[in-house]
Amino acid sequence: xxxxxxxxxxxxxxxxxxxxxxxxxxxxxxxxxxxxxxxxxxxxxxxxxxxxxxxxxxxxxxxxxxxxxxxxxxxxxxxxxxxxxxxxxxxxxxxxxxxxxxxxxxxxxxxxxxxxxxxxxxxxxxxxxxxxxxxxxxxxxxxxxxxxxxxxxxxxxxxxxxxxxxxxxxxxxxxxxxxxxxxxxxxxxxxxxxxxxxxxxxxxxxxxxxxxxxxxxxxxxxxxxxxxxxxxxxxxxxxxxxxxxxxxxxxxxxxxxxxxxxxxxxxxxxxxxxxxxxxxxxxxxxxxxxxxxxxxxxxxxxxxxxxxxxxxxxxxxxxxxxxxxxxxxxxxxx
Numbered sequence: 001x002x003x004x005x006x007x008x009x010x011x012x013x014x015x016x017x018x019x020x021x022x023x024x025x026x027x028x029x030x031x032x033x034x035x036x037x038x039x040x041x042x043x044x045x046x047x048x049x050x051x052x053x054x055x056x057x058x059x060x061x062x063x064x065x066x067x068x069x070x071x072x073x074x075x076x077x078x079x080x081x082x083x084x085x086x087x088x089x090x091x092x093x094x095x096x097x098x099x100x101x102x103x104x105x106x107x108x109x110x111x112x113x114x115x116x117x118x119x120x121x122x123x124x125x126x127x128x129x130x131x132x133x134x135x136x137x138x139x140x141x142x143x144x145x146x147x148x149x150x151x152x153x154x155x156x157x158x159x160x161x162x163x164x165x166x167x168x169x170x171x172x173x174x175x176x177x178x179x180x181x182x183x184x185x186x187x188x189x190x191x192x193x194x195x196x197x198x199x200x201x202x203x204x205x206x207x208x209x210x211x212x213x214x215x216x217x218x219x220x221x222x223x224x225x226x227x228x229x230x231x232x233x234x235x236x237x238x239x240x241x242x243x244x245x246x247x248x249x250x251x252x253x254x255x256x257x258x259x260x261x262x263x264x265x266x267x268x269x270x271x272x273x274x275x276x277x278x279x280x281x282x283x284x285x286x287x288x289x290x291x292x293x294x295x296x297x298x299x300x301x302x303x304x305x306x307x308x309x310x311x312x313x314x315x316x317x318x319x320x321x322x323x324x325x326x327x328x329x330x331x332x333x334x
Contacts, residue, residue, distance in 0.1 A: 008235045009228065010034040011243070015045030017151070031152070032159025035256075039248040039263035040228045040237060043217075046244050048144045053219065053242055056141045059134045060276055063100060064183040066128065076101065080123030081316055082178075086189045090209050091326065093202030096269070098189050102127075103178035104142050142179045145217050145280035149177065152215060152246060153282075160256055160294050167214070167255065170284035176312065177213070177282040182206075184225070184267065184275040205275070206267035210328075211249035212315045213283035213308075218245040223275040229264035237265075250311075250329045251284065254303045257292035262329075284308050304332045 012030045034041035063071070076083035086098045102125045127135040150172060154164040171177075184205045188195055195201075205225060220226060226237040226245070237245055253262040267275070284290070286309030295301035306329075314327040 008238050009038050010041040011240065012041050012043055013045040014043055014047070014151070017155070018045075018047070028155050028158050031155045032260075035156060035159065035248050035252075035260040038228065038230075039261040040265070041246055042237070042240050042243045043246050044240070044243050046148055048141075048148060048244065050242055052137075052141055052144060055133075055137050056219070056278065057221070057276070059131060059137045060181050060183075060278065062131055063128060063134060063181065064098060064276070066130065068189070070128070070130065071098070071100075074100070074126045074128060076123070082123045083126045087198050089199055090202075090207040092199070093204075093207050094199040095207060096184060096188065096201055096205045097267075098183040098185065100181040101178055102138055102142070103176075104139055104146075138179065138181075141278075142177075142280065145179065145282070146175070146177065148217060148244075149215065149280070149282035152217075156215075156252065156256075156260065157293075160259060162293055166293060167284075170288045171214070171282065174285045175283060176286055176308075177280060179278065179280045182275075182277045182279070184223075184270045184277075186270060186274060204266050204268060205270050208264045208266040210253075210262040210264055211247065211281060212251070212312060213249045213281050214251045214255075215249050215282050216247045217280045217282065218247070218277060219279075220245060220277040221275060223270065223273060225267045225270050225275055226277070227266050227268055229266075234266070234268075249281070251290050251308060254290050254306070254329055254332070255293045257294050257299065258302055259294065283312065286312065300334075302334055303329065304334060306332045 010030065012027065012034060014027060016027050017025065031041070071084045074083040076085050082101050082103065084098070084100050088095050088097065088099060150168065153167045153171065157164050157166045188201060208229065220239050222239045224236060224239055227234040228237055247265065248260045248262045250262045252260050288308040289305050290308055291305040292301040292303060311327060
């Protein structure tokens with residue numbers, strides 16, 4: 001069964017594509033339909049090993065279990081947005097969460113991973129010294145998500161009727177994707193004195209937004225709370241054991257000329273016990289100019305060309321402070 005339905009979004013088994021020459025297979029059609037109708041789907045048969053997923057969860061919980069003063073030695077800044085943060089904004093409202101961001105860059109000359117060699121907008125990775133397996137485990141997981149992301153890009157291109165490798169040069173050998181560890185505690189991680197100096201907490205653990213890049217691959221635990229916006233309101237993305245959640249992001253919506261949707265999503269307030277999730281944001285190289293791939297005379301382009309590096313920097317700034325209007329792809333709509 002290629003496509004099934006959970007009580008929320010489609011569930012797609014990717015394993016039938018293993019070793020199969022790219023073509024419009026039922027799995028490709030299922031991915032394209034889910035990207036068009038929902039912008040969200042859950043993925044089984046994704047090829048990321050269960051052992052690796054289990055090790056990632058162990059290290060994630062170990063990191064967020066560290067004393068607050070230890071985590072804050074790795075605090076990220078506007079100048080270097082890699083590391084720990086406990087006061088992130090979404091839509092200019094503070095989320096109830098803690099995060100840890102890291103990335104790996106494939107150097108264009110050497111063709112190998114240089115995890116501490118990042119463009120200026122991204123800064124450099126920092127790692128907890130007291131967790132000896134943390135860095136290696138997280139970079140192994142990030143590499144697995146990179147490979148899965150490239151497969152999904154090919155599938156989404158075929159779903160649009162363009163060559164499978166149309167988007168690959170914007171992501172390989174260099175991309176600007178990164179991974180994030182999310183921890184949603186039950187209470188504000190900021191002390192009252194610190195909380196009084198920053199944007200007040202909003203009414204969501206994570207406020208509604210669409211993701212800025214091409215696509216997002218998410219590992220979530222069994223607590224639940226993730227919701228996707230639909231024409232009828234908000235629907236739960238019910239956790240499915242060891243499945244990965246995939247959602248279309250803004251650049252893919254532009255490339256597809258609105259055939260694929262980058263939906264709003266959020267995390268409702270968490271009760272009972274804390275929640276963990278791990279998104280991998282698959283983003284193109286900074287010099288990528290993004291414009292519709294499938295515009296025709298009968299279906300003209302709906303967006304002006306935008307530069308990803310400029311767009312990304314503007315969105316990143318909004319994570320740290322309220323600078324007024326937050327840039328959106330709607331600003332580029334024709």
